[in-house]
Amino acid sequence: MLTQNLGYPRIGSQRELKKVCENYWAGKTAYSNVLQVGKNIRHENWQIQKDAGIDLIPSNDFSFYDHVLDHSLMFSAIPQRYYDVIHSKGNTELDLYFAMARGYQKDGLDITAMEMTKWFDTNYHYIVPEFYKDQQFKLFNTKIIDEFYEAKQLGIITKPVLIGPITYLLLGKEKQIGFDKIDLIKNLLPVYVDILKKLQDLKAEWIQFDEPFLALDLDEKTQQVYRDTYKYLRKTFPQLKFVLSTYFDRLGNNTELATSLPVDALHIDLVRSPQQLNEVITHLHADTILSLGLVDGRNIWKNDFEASLAIIKKVKEKLGDERVWIAPSCSLIHSPCDLKNETNETVLIPEIKQWLAFAKQKVSEIVTLKHLAGENSGVSHQYQLAENQYANITRRNSTLIHNPAVKDRLSKITKADASRLNTFPVRKQLQQRLLNLPLFATTTIGSFPQTKEVRSWRAQLKKGDITEAEYNKLIEEETQKAVKWQEKIDLDVLVHGEFERNDMVEYFGEQLAGFTFTANGWVQSYGTRCVKPPIIYGDISRPEAMTVKWSAYAQSLTDKWMKGMLTGPVTILQWSFVRNDQPRSETCTQIALAIRDEVVDLETAGIKIIQIDEPAIREGLPLRKQDWAAYLDWAVKAFRISASGVQDDTQIHTHMCYSEFNDIIQNIADMDADVITIETSRSQMELLDVFADFKYPNEIGPGVYDIHSPRVPNSAEMVDLLKKAKAVIPDQQLWVNPDCGLKTRGWDETKRALIEMVSAAKEMRAAVTETIS
Structure with a gap:
């Protein structure tokens, strides 16, 4: 043996x-x-x-x-497009390799990943x-x-x-x-x-x-x-x-x-x-x-x-x-x-x-x-x-694992808990009246660059080198700068930047009962991107509000709409190390109830646009198609439970990246998010075809540039992508946004790319106005 x-x-x-x-x-x-x-x-x-x-x-x-x-x-x-990289003076085979993974934008070359x-x-x-x-x-x-x-x-x-x-x-x-x-x-x-x-x-x-x-x-x-x-x-x-x-x-x-x-x-x-x-x-x-x-x-x-x-x-x-x-x-x-x-x-x-x-x-x-x-x-x-x-x-x-109150709440979930008050067409009219957003509304997916300084503040807080009050002051100042800059470039829906957050799952897990963490439990997500998945060891609940403080603070800084940012229950489940002593569906529903509480509290605090990211919902599909229906039933239900506690004029967004939607488009529609943002730039908007064929009824933000590459596209390139989107999706349904969050990018490239993005959206609006006139 x-x-x-x-x-x-x-x-x-x-x-x-x-x-x-x-x-x-x-x-x-x-x-x-x-x-x-x-x-x-x-x-x-x-x-x-x-x-x-x-x-x-x-x-x-x-x-x-x-x-x-x-x-x-x-x-x-x-x-073929990468061979110019290896032929450039001083480049090695490794540079060619990295260019294929990350794109290449120097030596007079501009090559997509x-x-x-x-x-x-x-x-x-x-x-x-x-x-x-x-x-x-x-x-x-x-x-x-x-x-x-x-x-x-x-x-x-x-x-x-x-x-x-x-x-x-x-x-x-x-x-x-x-x-x-x-x-x-x-x-x-x-x-x-x-x-x-x-x-x-x-x-x-x-x-x-x-x-x-x-x-x-x-x-x-x-x-x-x-x-x-x-x-x-x-x-x-x-x-x-x-x-x-x-x-x-x-x-x-x-x-x-x-x-x-x-x-x-x-x-x-x-x-x-x-x-x-x-x-x-x-x-x-x-x-x-x-x-x-x-x-x-x-x-x-x-x-x-x-x-x-x-x-x-x-x-x-x-x-x-x-x-x-x-x-x-x-x-x-x-x-x-x-x-x-x-x-x-x-x-x-x-x-x-x-x-x-x-x-x-x-x-x-x-x-x-x-x-x-x-x-x-x-x-x-x-x-x-x-x-x-x-x-x-x-x-x-272990007494750490089981919480009777969580199990009791789970047993009392009803069909109404997984449904908005009215259908999307009704909600859309109410949201348009309240939000008054233009065609091709611009936003980002949520996070802004986490610089070494921002990360060092978190490390200093953990070590006790700065007080919590000092840390909060630094985060406030960074948030203020991000909000004012977004106003300056004329983004339509702003985000607070998430400077207080480490990882999009870890941040929530740290505030939920039933989770624990590691100091060095890193695993590779892609390339040099490493994550420390939380460990779900027991029943999950939300002891107190997790994001309301920073979202409400950011909203107080601007007259524009501020988007609340949450990670969805399926993604928190998928991107954690999950307890293996009960069905994953049960654990996911526990998370959904905790996120629901947060969504309701954000709405109460005046946040009327709330994004519940679910990039992992496609990833969670069983490999065998005969097992899909059971998974999608509880996964979609979990999202709906998390999103359905609000009034009709509160706009719920979700975000998904690197997913093929063809075979689950009905289930994506069943999630009933008011707006879905998706990764489409690397595929040149190919992913939109399925939304068009399906006649997807809700609003869509196809990503117009790839944030996983340091390359900065110009507005003309983004306009070309938006024209491809417009050819298959009605203007009234389209948003303009990057492919994903900007946490791993640098500020210089982020600013240049978003300025180009806003310019592209305005050019698209002007073209529509000209056509009408």
């Missing part, structure tokens, strides 16, 4: 990757230093896993930005490959080979990780009509062969192919491509050993397909889908190894050793010891690095900390399970079992 890991966090235990990359982009550190920090992180990760006793340690799981983008570079799937979207149902974002008819691929970058050799030089024979060829193609997007991206497999496979040959020459033994699309619904054509592809790879490399990794859901109707593929080991996710085990075993070939994904790669709770050992025992009885591996459910990139970094007991109390395991601890759990399942389990392993049992028992019985 062996252990394997599918991937390890690549940000560094102290977020070294974030710091060095951002310094490099700012011109504050050398290219050689970036490479050295990357090497240091890789070596540390490999050593951690080796010391823990992992048998098959992954390589090529490290990335400077995104592992899908790594593959695009490796395969030379580089859109590639599209970015969610990695299945996680909060990780990947850079979407761009595909063209008859596209050719070649080995452009040898990172996977170089890193295998690098580990080998340290005495560690790793298991190189490749995104499987079918999954890579399915992750991409056709940029021309008239072809099917899956047909590019014939052009892509030779590159895989080239890579595998080089790895074989270096004496690689195991190769990991990640094929998470096997946990999704597949058409017959794609299923056949799977069969043909792996048959070809097996025939070409009879000596290499292949492990096929699936995760995030069950194999379901792909069980027979996955188990029939000629691979040496099959990995399945038994955390997300324990019910698939019997069916997989039934179909498994007689000589195929089964890798059991038992340790949760996406959450932070300790494994239940007793439950896992029962599964391992059952599988061993059927398959034998040699055909059983123990592994995490998926890559550990979705987990924080090391629980030992949590030393501040005022942030994370010991009672809760003992229930947790981060990536380093999960690696140890995998190895401990191997020893406990073996015949020669020692005293130390039995002690670890007893310790694990104690932690799980204390969690189940």
Whole structure:
């Protein structure tokens, strides 16, 4: 029986990757230093896993930005517009790579970034490959080979990780009509062969192919491509050993397909889908190894050793010891690095900390399970079992978790609690009369740049270096500046800037009962963007108002309308580490009631435009379509509960980013937000087509520029996008806004971009006026 890991966090235990990359982009550190920090992180990760006793340690799981983008570079799937970057004097291959991820605006070049979207149902974002008819691929970058050799030089024979060829193609997007991206497999496979040959020459033994699309619904054509592809790879490399990794859901109707593929080991996710085990075993070939994904790669709770050992025992009885591996459910990139970094007991109390395991601890759990399942389990392993049992028992019985008042309120929810007083057409007339906003009304999504100074104030407050009164004064001054500047550039609906907030979920979690936090529990969201997800450990309630003070203060500074900013219940759920001892729907509804209380208090304080962000509602969709209806029922209901306590003339906004709405547009409409703002700039307004086809009745703010790139577009570019929007959505329904919040951007680029945005909106208004006259 062996252990394997599918991937390890690549940000560094102290977020070294974030710091060095951002310094490099700012011109504050050398290219050689970036490479050295990357090497240091890789070596540390490999050593951690080796010391823990992992048998098959992954390589090529490290990335400077995104592992899908790594593959695009490796395969030379580089859109033509980026080649000028590499040809510019002094630029490196890494500069080309970052330009694909972030855009490029210097050296006389102005190049947009590639599209970015969610990695299945996680909060990780990947850079979407761009595909063209008859596209050719070649080995452009040898990172996977170089890193295998690098580990080998340290005495560690790793298991190189490749995104499987079918999954890579399915992750991409056709940029021309008239072809099917899956047909590019014939052009892509030779590159895989080239890579595998080089790895074989270096004496690689195991190769990991990640094929998470096997946990999704597949058409017959794609299923056949799977069969043909792996048959070809097996025939070409009879000596290499292949492990096929699936995760995030069950194999379901792909069980027979996955188990029939000629691979040496099959990995399945038994955390997300324990019910698939019997069916997989039934179909498994007689000589195929089964890798059991038992340790949760996406959450932070300790494994239940007793439950896992029962599964391992059952599988061993059927398959034998040699055909059983123990592994995490998926890559550990979705987990924080090391629980030992949590030393501040005022942030994370010991009672809760003992229930947790981060990536380093999960690696140890995998190895401990191997020893406990073996015949020669020692005293130390039995002690670890007893310790694990104690932690799980204390969690189940803890008085911290259950709140009868919350459960009672939940039981009394009625249909009326999830409905506005009147339908949207009635509400719209009342809101127009009250708000008196122009066509193409301008606003932002909420946050303004969080400068080092703003972040330092929060740190000083926590350390006790400044008083709360001094901190509040600084935030007041920053809010005043933001409000006055928005008035100056003539934005229509203002925001207070959220300078008092850390993260859009963490800020609320800090004020809700049932949440706790970490000091260093960072995980990668995209590129160098790291977040510290809150931990939901118990029943949730709102002890007091959370945002009213700052929204009301900002409104007092201006005669224009100030928008209240909240994070929605589904997003708070999705972007937290969620308790696993009750249904997620129940936890989400508890959050919805807390947000509802805040919405009502904002309205009472005179805030008549309230945004409840739900960027994660699409992300939360189950991977299998047959499971969608149940999820969407409780997710939409939770949003409606949060938004439905106000009067008809209070305008409710919501925001969603990096979502495909085609297949859930009815559910988006069912949310009944008065205004929805969405990310559309990277897709050149393509996402609006579904709203037009559906005849979406409420108002829409399609993002007119991409905030995930430092590039600043001009007003003409935004006008072009707005004209595309106007071609499919009536003027009366359109708002003008950026794609997302501006917290991660600098003030200079933010100001320039918003001035251009306001100019674009005014040009659109003038064109309408001219047409009418």
